[in-house]
Amino acid sequence: MKLKIAVLYGGKSPEHEVSIITAVQAMASMPPEYETIPIYVSKTGEFYTGDHLKNIALYKNLPSGDSDVSIGKMLRRREAENQDKIFTRKLLSVLHLRSSELPRVDIIFPCFHGGVGEGGWIQGLAEFYGVPLVGTGLTGAALGMDKVAMKAVFDGANIQQAPYIWFYRHDWYAKQATFVKEIETHLKYPIFVKPSRGGSSIGTTCAKTKTELIRAIDLAVAMDTRIVVEEGIVSAREINISIMGNAGHDLECSVCEEVFHEGSEFLDFKDKYLTGEGSKGTASTFRTIPAKIDKSISNKIQTIGKLIFNLFDCSGLVRLDFLVKGDAVYCIEINTIPGCLSFYIWEKCGYPYPKLLDHLIHLALSKHEEVKKLQTDFASPILTNIASGGKLGSKLSTLPE
Template sequence: MKKVGVIFGGRSVEHEVSVITGMQIIENIDKTKYQVVPIYITKEGKWLIGECLLDFKNFKNNNLKDAKEIFMTPSHGNFNLYANPEEVGLFGKKILDTIDIIFPALHGTHGEDGSIQGLFELMDIPYVGGGVLASSVGMDKILMKDVFKANNLPIVDFYWFYRSDWKDNNESIVNNIENKLKYPVFVKPANLGSSIGINIAKDREGLIKAIEIAVNYDRKIIIEQAVQNPREINCAVLGYDEEIITSLCEEPLGWEDVLTFEDKYVKSNSKGTKTSGERRIIPADISDELRERIEDLAKKSFKAIDGRGTSRIDFLIDQEQNVFINEINTLPGSIGFYLWEGKGYPFKKLVDKLIDIALVTHEEKKKNMYNYDANLFNRIQYGGKM
C-alpha cells in the first residue's frame, strides 16, 4: 500500500485555509489504496508528523504536543522523513516514516507558488498538481496575464509596479495608472490568494489607500481594469497535456466588488444548488454558447501555463457577453471538488484521479535523459585552453 504524504499549513497568511484543505484531502483519500501520512508545517516553518494531526479538533484547540518534528532531504530518490537528531540522540530512531507520493495542500506563499514543488523535483518523488513553472506562473498574477496575453487569451487591461518604486515615485505611479486605466480598478498583491490584500478603488484617494494596503503583502502590485457590472463564472480543468476535461460552471452569488476572505471560507460552507439561498449556482445559468466559450478558454489557459492535476479558472463576463480570464487557481489553491461532483467525480474519486495523474506524469518524466557523456573533463584543460 503506497503512503501518501499530505502536506498542509505553511508559512503563509493562508495557513488556516491550508489546514482545512489538508483535512478535506485526508478525509477523502481512498484508505483501501493509500495510507495517509499527515505532514504539518507550522506558521514558524517546522515540519511535524503524528497521529494527532489527523484530528481537526487538535488544530482548533492548539493541542499538537504529541507531534514530532521531521526533516526531509532534497537528495534524489530519498523519500524518508527523518527525526530531529537533537531529540532522538545517537541510538534513537532516525527514520520515522517513508512516503511514496506527496499531495501538497499548501495555499499561498511557499506552497502554491512553485517553491515546494522544486523540492519535490529534486527528490524525484511523484507529487499532485502543477510543476514548478505552472505553480509559479499561476501564482504570480502579472506573469500569468503576460502568458495569457502571449497566447491571445482575453484579459482586462492592467498596470503593475514594485513596492520599492512606490515608496520613491508614488505620484508618478498614480498618474501612470490613471493614464492607462479608468476607475474603478482592482488593486491586488501579485502573489497572494483568498482575496487577502485585494481592494477596489473608485477614485484617486481610494487607489492610494488600496495600494498602501497591498504593499504590505507583496513586493509586486497589480492594478486591473474593473469590468462594469460583471458576472463571475468559474470553470475547472482536470488532466494533463491534451487529456483534459472541464467541470461544471459555477456562478458565485452576491459578487459585487470582490469576494472577501470570509465570503470564500466562512459563509460558503455548503455545496451550491440552484437556489438564491446558497453562495453559488451550479451549474451556472448561462447559454450553451457561452458555456462552450468558457470551457474552451479554460482548457487553453490551463495548457498555456503547462498545468496538470486540476485548476479552477475564474472568468468575468461583461454586459455584451465578452469573456475575460480573471485568473487561474492551480492546485492546491483550488481543488474545486464541488465543481466536479456533477461530472461524475465526487471528492473521493477526484482525489484518486489526481493521485493517478501524479503517478502517470512522474513516469512520463522518467523518459527524459538527464545524463550526456561529452567527456568534457578530458577535452579541456584547466583555464579554458583546449
C-alpha cells in the same frame, strides 16, 4: 501494500488556515487503499506529523509561533539538530527519509495555498528528487502564483483580460504621485489592487476613488513587493471552471460555476471562508453549478481553460476564474491548488471526492512515469579533451592550466 500519501499543508502564508481546511478535507475523503500521512508546516516553517493532525478541532487555537510543540511531532533530521534550519533540508528529510523516525512516503500531495508551498518550491524539490507529485509542477506553480508573470503569459497568448498596470513596492514609495496619475490615466474606476503573489482575495481591495486607491496600494505593498492594479469590469458575472488531466494529453473540463456575493464588489475572504454552512471553506460559498450561461460562452471558457492548462504545463486539476460581460470573456487568474481542490464542482460531474482524489493520484503516477522516460544525460568528450590538452572552445578559454 497501501501507497503512502504525504499531504503537505500550512506553511508561511496568509492562507495558512485555508490550507489546513483543504488538507483535512482531503485526508478525510481519501479512499481506503491509500494511507495518508499529514505533514503540517507551521507558520514559522517547522514540520510536524502524527495522525492526530487529521482532526480539524486540533487547530482551533492555533499558535502564531512554534512555542506549542504539542501540536505534533516535529520532523527534523537528527544530524541537522544543531544546524541552520534551512527549508530545503527539512523537506529533504521528508523526501529522502534519512531518519528512522520519519515515515516512508510514496507520493507528495501538496495542499498549500499561497506562499512557497503553492509557488513552486515544494514542487521543484519533489521533481529534483524524483518523487511523484500530485498537481502542477514547478513551472506552472511558479507562474500561477505570480499574477505579474501570469498576466504576461496571458498577454503573449492573446487571452483577453482586464486592463492592468503593475509595479514594484519600492517604486511606489519613491514615485507615488506618478503612479497614481498613470493609473488614473489608463484605468477606469472601480479599480482592483492586488498583491502579485496573494490568494483567497487576501490583500485585494476595490477602490472607487483616489483616496481609496492610495489606501488600497498601501495595504497591498505591506504584503508583496510587486503589485497588480486592474480595471474593474462593471456588472460582469463571475464564472469559474476546473480543468483536470496532464498537460499535452486529453483534458477534462468540469461544468462551469457562477459565484455570488452580497454587499461587496468581489468575492472576498469573508465571502469564501467566513460565511455560510458553518464556514467549511469555499464549498459553502453561494454558487450555481452548473452556471446558467449560454453554451457558446461555456465552450469559449473551456477552450481558454485548456489553452492555459497546457501553456502552464499543468497536472492534476486547476481552477480558472473568469468575468463574463455579454459575449466578452475575461480571464482573471489560474489557481493551481484551488481551495478545497474544487471538489464541489467535480461532484456535479460524476466525481465524488474519494473518486476525484484517486484520479488525481493516478494522474500523478502517470506523469511521473512519463518523466522517468526522458533522457537526462548527454555523452560528451568535453572533460576528456580538457584533460588531454585538446583545443578548447571560447567558453573554456579561461580555465586554469
